[in-house]
Amino acid sequence: MDLQTLGSSNAAFGVDLYQKLSSENPGENLFFSPISLLFALAITLLGAKEKTEAQIKSVLNLEHIPNGQLHQGFADLMNHFQTPNGKWELNIANKLYGEQTAKFLSEFVEDSKKFYGAGLEPVDFVGSSDKVTSLINEWVERQTKNKIKHLIPRNVLNALTRLVVVNAIYYKGAWKNQFRKGNTKVGSFMTASKTLSDVPFMYLNRLSTGYFYSDDLNSQVLELPYEGNSQSFVVILPDLQKTSLEVVEQRLSKEVFTTIEESLFRETVNVWLPKFKIEKESNVKESLKRMGITDLFSMKAADLSGMNGEKDLYVSHLLHKAFISVDEEGSEAAAATAVVITLKSAPIFRQPVDFKADHPFVFYIKDNKSGSILFLGKVSKL
Known part of the structure; x- marks a missing residue:
């Protein structure tokens, strides 16, 4: 699959979400990263089944792409973005933090690593959720050169949290x-x-x-x-x-x-x-629900059985922060997304x-x- 196909889907999703966020905050500055959200949700899509999967693909404008091509396409896009170039800096990183006592399907774990470079780090959500919150936030800060801080607030993660899918993107260009x-x-x-x-x-x-x-x-x-x-x-x-x-x-x-x-x-x-500089935290969860991704956030309807073989998981929080600075030399921008998956010419x-x-x-x-x-x-x- 060529990169332009995913680029077109990314643009369509970005505009749809922009219009939702803008209508909810008229007169306010707006800034977010469509590509960060796309990568985080694409990893989540690896574990989504049935109606949950269909809703995510529809809202992300990916329904026309077979799964076999879709995730390889994202892998190719990652490789394209990560190609070293001394003239600009673009880094995209993905990671999974999973409850150490939880069992995840090997296919989900392996595909997350294979296509997205998202390794699984076992952590203790049950006994040390505050410590894990700090661990994830520190990883995001490092990946974004300290531009995105405190992505996950205190008390979001708890003993019922089973998995957090995190994406971070950093860009600097002159x-x-x-x-x-x-x-x-x-x-x-x-x-x-x-x-x-x-x-x-x-x-x-x-x-x-x-x-x-x-x-x-x-x-x-x-x-x-x-x-x-x-x-x-x-x-x-x-x-x-x-x-x-x-x-x-x-x-x-x-x-x-x-x-x-x-x-x-x-x-x-x-x-x-x-x-100018803009730092923005966006309530993308509510916007995505209005766009049609409803089952993913529902304790009753979510089907993330591709992650652990059970239908006992749902997304309790979807967190997104973005930063941009524009000056005489160029632009510096960063964003991070966390999908918190909880036990139900x-x-x-x-x-x-x-x-x-x-x-x-x-x-x-x-x-x-x-x-x-x-x-x-x-x-x-x-």
């Missing part, structure tokens, strides 16, 4: 065309509530880069590649004279990302981009286009080869 710090000036950013705030704007003069105006979205779209051209930072900036961020969000779809990919052309652009000279991101916008970081959306979010206020 702009291909870096902003000069001396050009950064304070300017006004109009928030979603129409108030003005003073924020530092980075500036690039006459940058030749990927750009187009989307008539469907009534928005400017700007691509800022990272060094090495393997990943890009893309901004969708609504034209406030014609539309709003809310309307643009409603029109987002997998096809929009494809159109952006196909429509970008090299243009000379004056770029103003705010420096050529340049043409033109006048430069002005691209001034001084009002709310959507942004994402994409992998250019697979089309996978690594991180997705919006800036509503600064």
